Amino acid sequence: xSGTARTAGHGEDPARAPGTGGGGRGARGASVASPxxxxxxxxxxxxxxxxxxxxxAGTRDPEVIRPRGLALDRVNRRRAxxxxxxxxDVAAQAMEAARADPATIATVIGSSLGEAAxxxxxLEQMWRTRTPMSPAAFTMSVHNAASGLIxxxxxxxxxxxxxxxxDDTPAAALLEAAGLVAATGRPVLVACAxxxxxxxxxxxxxxxxxxxxxxxxxxxxxxxxxVLGASDTRGARAATDVRExxxxxxxxxxxxxxxxxxxxxxxxxxxLPPALARNPQxxxxxxxxxxxxxxxxxxxxxxxxxxxxxxxxRTR
Amino acid sequence: xxxAAVRPxxxxxxxxxxxxxxxxxxxxxxxxxxxxxxxxxxGLFPVQTVTGAxxxxxxxxxxxxxxxxxxxxxxxxxxxxQLDAPLARARARWRSERIAVLLGTSTAGxxxxxxxxxxxxxxxxxxxEFDFRRQHTYGAVLHVVSSLAGVRGPAWMVxxxxxxxxxxxxxxxxxxxxGVIDAAIVGGIDTLCSMTLLGFQSLGALDRNACRPFGAGRxxxxxxxxxxxxxxxxxxxxxxxxxGVGESSDAYHISAPHPExxxxxxxxxxxxxxxxxxxxDVDHINAHxxxxxxxxxxxxxxIGALFGGDVPVVSTKGFTGHTLGAAGAIEVAFAAHAIxxxxxxxxxxxxxxxxxxxxxxxxxxxxxPFRRVLSNSFAFGGNNVSVLLRAx
Numbered sequence: 001x002s003g004t005a006r007t008a009g010h011g012e013d014p015a016r017a018p019g020t021g022g023g024g025r026g027a028r029g030a031s032v033a034s035p036x037x038x039x040x041x042x043x044x045x046x047x048x049x050x051x052x053x054x055x056x057a058g059t060r061d062p063e064v065i066r067p068r069g070l071a072l073d074r075v076n077r078r079r080a081x082x083x084x085x086x087x088x089d090v091a092a093q094a095m096e097a098a099r100a101d102p103a104t105i106a107t108v109i110g111s112s113l114g115e116a117a118x119x120x121x122x123l124e125q126m127w128r129t130r131t132p133m134s135p136a137a138f139t140m141s142v143h144n145a146a147s148g149l150i151x152x153x154x155x156x157x158x159x160x161x162x163x164x165x166x167d168d169t170p171a172a173a174l175l176e177a178a179g180l181v182a183a184t185g186r187p188v189l190v191a192c193a194x195x196x197x198x199x200x201x202x203x204x205x206x207x208x209x210x211x212x213x214x215x216x217x218x219x220x221x222x223x224x225x226x227v228l229g230a231s232d233t234r235g236a237r238a239a240t241d242v243r244e245x246x247x248x249x250x251x252x253x254x255x256x257x258x259x260x261x262x263x264x265x266x267x268x269x270x271x272l273p274p275a276l277a278r279n280p281q282x283x284x285x286x287x288x289x290x291x292x293x294x295x296x297x298x299x300x301x302x303x304x305x306x307x308x309x310x311x312x313x314r315t316r
Numbered sequence: 317x318x319x320a321a322v323r324p325x326x327x328x329x330x331x332x333x334x335x336x337x338x339x340x341x342x343x344x345x346x347x348x349x350x351x352x353x354x355x356x357x358x359g360l361f362p363v364q365t366v367t368g369a370x371x372x373x374x375x376x377x378x379x380x381x382x383x384x385x386x387x388x389x390x391x392x393x394x395x396x397x398q399l400d401a402p403l404a405r406a407r408a409r410w411r412s413e414r415i416a417v418l419l420g421t422s423t424a425g426x427x428x429x430x431x432x433x434x435x436x437x438x439x440x441x442x443x444x445e446f447d448f449r450r451q452h453t454y455g456a457v458l459h460v461v462s463s464l465a466g467v468r469g470p471a472w473m474v475x476x477x478x479x480x481x482x483x484x485x486x487x488x489x490x491x492x493x494x495g496v497i498d499a500a501i502v503g504g505i506d507t508l509c510s511m512t513l514l515g516f517q518s519l520g521a522l523d524r525n526a527c528r529p530f531g532a533g534r535x536x537x538x539x540x541x542x543x544x545x546x547x548x549x550x551x552x553x554x555x556x557x558x559x560g561v562g563e564s565s566d567a568y569h570i571s572a573p574h575p576e577x578x579x580x581x582x583x584x585x586x587x588x589x590x591x592x593x594x595x596x597d598v599d600h601i602n603a604h605x606x607x608x609x610x611x612x613x614x615x616x617x618x619i620g621a622l623f624g625g626d627v628p629v630v631s632t633k634g635f636t637g638h639t640l641g642a643a644g645a646i647e648v649a650f651a652a653h654a655i656x657x658x659x660x661x662x663x664x665x666x667x668x669x670x671x672x673x674x675x676x677x678x679x680x681x682x683x684x685p686f687r688r689v690l691s692n693s694f695a696f697g698g699n700n701v702s703v704l705l706r707a708x
Contacts, residue, residue, distance in 0.1 A: 031413035032470060035494050079570065112453065114475060122511055123430060126361075127437040138515030139571045139696060142422060143454075143475030148697025151565040157579060159563050160699065161483055164424075165472040166455030172472035179490030183322075200436060201429070201448045261470065262413060307471075 031262030034178040038253035039313075040187065041098025041216035042288045043090035046276065047209060051093060055285075056292045067212065071102075076149040079136070081115055083195040084146035086212035091150060091191040098216035100187050102154035105216070106180050107147065109162040110173030110192035112280035114143035120198050146193075167302040169194075170213075170284040171309030174301070175259050177217050187218040192281045208278035213288050220253050255291040255315040259301075267300040267310055277303055287311050321592035322493060324706065326554035327546050329402030330503075331395045332649045334542025334636045338372030338394060344653065347661040348681060352635050354526050354538055360434075363513045365522045368540025368637030370507075381460055383450045386428040387507045388421070389460040395545040396464040399501070402547045403465055409549070410498040415467040417458055418487045419545075420480030420504030422641030424473070425452040427507045461501065461545075469497050473504075475641065477695035478604070480504050481544070482644025485703050486561035488548045498550045503645035505543030512640065513539055519571070527607030527638075528665030529631030530616065530677045537606045540637025544645035546652075556652045559593070559688065559706040562586025566698030573611050573694060577618025580604075583700035584622055584690060591704045593688060595623045598704070600654050600682075602647045602691040605631025606638050607665070615692065616673040628678045634664025644693035644701060651689040651705050659683040 044052035045067050048060040069077045069085030071092035080088065087109060095102050118141040125131050139145075144162035151160050159180065165172035170192055177188040193212035269277075270286055279285075283301035290299050294315045301309040332338075335353025336346040346353065357367040374390035375397060376382075381389075396403070406415060432446040450456050454473035462471055470491065474483045481504025488500035516522050516539065523536035548558060564586060566579035573580070588595060601623070604615055612631075619629055632650050639646055654660045660682050667679040687707045694700050 031411070031468075032496060034496055076570075112455070114454075119426070119429075119511075122515070123433040124437075126430065126510060126514065127434045133511075133514040133518040135515070135518040138511075138518055141511075141515070142477045142696050144477055144695070144697045144699060145570070147476065148565075148570050148699065151567050151698060152570065155567050157565050157567045157582060160476075160565050160697075161474055161487075161563075162476050162697075163472045163474050164454035165458060166449070166453055168455070168471070172470065175470055175491070175496070176472070176487055179487060179494050179496065182494040183490045198448075200433070201442070201452070206449075307468075 030260040034175055034259035035182045036256055036258050037178050037181050037217045038220035039215050039255040039257050039291050040218045040253055041094035041100060042292055043093030043214035044285065044288055045086045045089050045212040052288050052292050056289055071153065072149055073153045076153050079140055080146065080149050081118055081140065082210060083111060083115065083193045084149055086193045086210060087146040087191045088150055090212045090214035091189055094214035094216045095189060098187060100189065100216050103156050104158055106159035106186065106188045107150060108173045108177045108188060108190045109147045110169045110190065111143065112164055112166050112169045112194050113197065114164060115141050115145050116198045117195055120200060167280050167305035168307055168309055169280050171259060171301040171306065174311065178259060181217050181219055185219050187216055190215050190217060192284050194280050206278065209275040211276055211279040211281045211285060213281055213284040215288065255313045258312045260310045260312055261307060267298045269300055269303060291315060322489060322560065322590055324557035324559045325489060325492060325548050326552045327556045327558055327652060328406065328549050328552050328554045329399050330544065330546040330649050330652055331398035332542065332544040332646055333370055333372055333391060333394055334639060334646055335368030335370060335540050336635055344657065347635065350662050350664060352526060352664055354637055359513065360510045361514060363517055364524045366526055366538050367508055368538060368639065370541050377460065381463060383447055384456050384460050386425050386451050388425055388427065388505050389457055391505050391507065391543050392457050392461050393464055395543055396461055399545055399547055406499050406547060406549060407466055412466060412468045414469055414498045416469040416488060416491060416497045416500040417462045417465065417467060417471040418484035418500050418502050419458065419461065420474040420484055420641050420644065421454065421457065421506055422475060422477050422480050423506050423509050423512060424454045425456055426511055427509045428452065430509060430511055457505065465501055476699045477697060478640050478643055479693040479695040479699045479701040480641035480644065482648065482693040482701040482703050483563065485558055485648065486563055489558060489561060492550050500548050501545055502548055503543065503545035504642045506541055506639055506641040508539060508541040521608055523607060526665060527633055529605035529607045529633055530612050530663060530666045530670055530673045532668045532670045534607045534609065534612065536608055538637040540639040542636060542639045542646055543642045544649045546645065546648065555656050556705050557708055560587040560591030560704040562590065562702040564700045566700065568698050571696050573614040575614055577614040579698055579700045580615055580692065580694055581618040581622055583702040584618065584692065587690060587702040587704040591706065598623060598627055598688045598690050599684065599686045600660050600689045601627055601629045602651045602689065603629050603631045604692040604694045605633055607633060611694065613672050616675050619675050625675050627676065628660060628682055629675050630660050630663040630678060632661065647691045647693065648703050648705065651691040654686040654689045655705060655707050658685055660686065
């Protein structure tokens with residue numbers, strides 16, 4: 001029924017600015033590079049896999065079907081959509097791992113489509129059932145619904161934002177957080193999620209499953225001598241050099257990270273089921289898995305539809 | 317947050333379009349005359365209210381961008397056209413990869429999607445020309461702006477409801493300070509949608525008549541549409557500087573403000589701290605001032621607590637309506653006008669003033685040198701942003 005809808009990445013159009021390959025760039029081949037930041041906490045939710053550790057270990061639980069949103073208070077949990085509950089779950093995991101204070105940490109929420117399912121519900125009320133719009137559903141249809149619910153549940157009166165950039169959403173959220181870390185010298189939570197793409201609006205081969213991932217970024221670095229930038233990284237390899245999972249102490253720096261735009265984006269990406277690989281947050285899943293596995297190198301933050309942002313990581 | 321004083325950034329160009337017009341001359345003339353852009357709503361649903369529709373003719377997108385053509389993208393294209401000269405100068409100074417596009421919206425392409433969905437329900441198929449990715453998503457407008465502006469830097473769309481287009485000023489400030497970029501196109505755009513009209517109607521938040529921010533008889537908001545873009549650069553000469561941005565959360569309720577404006581006060585105080593100035597240094601506040609009973613009182617309480625009762629506070633929503641995700645940037649542009657022009661408009665609809673509002677709300681044009689001006693934006697989710705501008 002949605003066969004008449006056409007979808008394509010913005011990168012496919014002839015009017016797009018020239019590709020990011022080629023010369024004329026700054027140090028280490030990148031046009032744009034973020035400050036160095038530490039990764040101190042990770043979180044993940046996928047159906048069948050409620051944590052980053054379970055994902056990396058390859059364990060699956062068929063009873064994990066829906067995110068529970070347990071980090072939200074009861075009232076706000078009832079209000080939250082699936083994507084909102086998933087964001088709350090991964091945010092709580094990452095903050096716990098980082099020993100971050102939920103009442104004060106700055107929070108960046110990323111979602112390519114936001115509360116798309118809630119929007120579809122409103123469109124159905126408008127055009128199919130012709131019923132009065134639900135004020136509760138309307139209130140929860142804003143992109144920053146999850147950002148607000150998490151802030152309220154945690155009593156956090158500090159910074160929160162909610163942003164989108166299609167397939168570059170993970171990179172955008174991480175870069176916004178990197179700017180915050182640099183400006184404040186304090187930890188920042190990044191939680192990203194996209195739920196199943198709206199089936200009525202996109203073709204079958206563009207749909208994806210719910211995926212949520214989170215990281216806590218903070219000032220800090222690995223031990224001296226392991227700092228990125230100490231050597232030319234033009235030859236940096238993809239982060240597929242897998243070692244044993246890092247047994248880092250909670251709150252400790254698990255990895256050092258820098259975001260790069262303008263590197264040749266020919267970085268190998270891990271195999272994922274198509275319904276996860278199409279999720280705009282797949283790159284953040286790759287980053288979380290790479291950090292947890294103790295890999296070092298480049299992680300591509302989109303899967304072909306974005307500008308070519310990479311995260312350069314180094315783990316212990 | 318980010319309370320430590322930061323170096324002010326020049327705003328080397330800004331452009332707006334909304335119910336008052338699409339040129340600086342049109343907008344200033346309407347503001348000076350106290351002439352509202354609000355008019356009875358004429359839309360797909362019979363909602364009894366007035367709205368601030370954009371009546372300016374919008375440009376067609378160039379052929380390669382035609383698949384992205386929506387009302388919101390064409391509005392964006394108009395704003396990029398108006399920034400052509402400062403953008404050309406910026407591209408000559410900075411590498412295009414280091415000029416970011418950091419925008420805000422609450423609706424993105426929802427106006428197009430809701431029409432497409434009507435066709436889908438009535439005919440069983442979406443319109444052939446509808447393209448979800450190129451017309452609905454947040455990234456679609458980013459692509460159009462980046463392409464037309466000839467820039468290739470980081471790009472994202474903040475969507476925090478009514479603070480959406482104020483927050484990018486802070487994002488750009490941080491990325492410039494961190495050395496990630498040298499310049500940024502910041503601001504935002506929103507279009508009138510049936511979904512938002514029906515939604516605010518369901519909340520009982522729409523005034524059937526022109527809104528009356530801070531007025532005794534106020535009965536709610538009017539929706540509007542439009543956008544504003546500004547060009548921030550690492551350095552350079554400009555008539556207005558971005559001095560500070562404060563961001564906070566109420567952590568109180570998803571759609572109601574904290575009754576004492578606690579989060580609003582935090583945001584305003586943070587903007588002052590970042591700018592390194594005192595409350596008494598601020599010459600004018602462009603209020604969020606939506607016209608709802610709760611919001612206006614909460615904001616007035618917060619302003620009174622921090623600034624006292626002398627600073628002139630104006631809501632411009634009586635001119636434009638509440639442009640939701642675009643309101644932050646549009647009102648930063650009004651704040652810039654105050655500094656550039658040396659006058660502020662009347663706060664339309666404020667007379668007679670609500671006795672609970674004990675701040676100074678001018679109901680006529682006020683002329684004075686305005687050197688430091690604050691613009692407030694508050695949103696669903698308890699999201700608060702205050703942007704402080706100053707003269708060089």
